[in-house]
Amino acid sequence: MRFGKIGEMAEKILKKSSSQKELERFTLRLVILVMIFIASIFLFNFFVKKVEIREIFAFSLILGISILPEFFPSISIFTLTVYSKRFAKGDVIIKRISAIEDLGVIDVFCSDKNRNFDY
Secondary structure (H helix, E strand, O other): OOOOHHHHHHHHHOOOOHHHHHHHHHHHHHHHHHHHHHHHHHHHHHHOOOOOHHHHHHHHHHHHHHHHHHHHHHHHHHHHHHHHHHHHHOOOOOOOHHHHHHHOOOOOOOOOOOOOOOO
């Protein structure tokens, strides 16, 4: 839905790159995995150890809150590092991080006679 030129410009800015979409899918899978892990700890403590439900709930909540934010920066840094190393092997100089995201999903790469690529 567009509301003139400003809406059209905002729509172009808000489009996500393929690596951002992939990172969101991976993050969703990670969140689901952590939730399953926390639920299993909750059930184990409730049925096997017979711990009071308030203590288990507080422990599970704190565990979930502390685990999830720790993963996100490390995942994005790791992904960008892997892409940077791949390009460094081919003598490619990267000036912008977004270029790594965009070029990381390219299958065929074409350049001019001086091996330059601008976009």
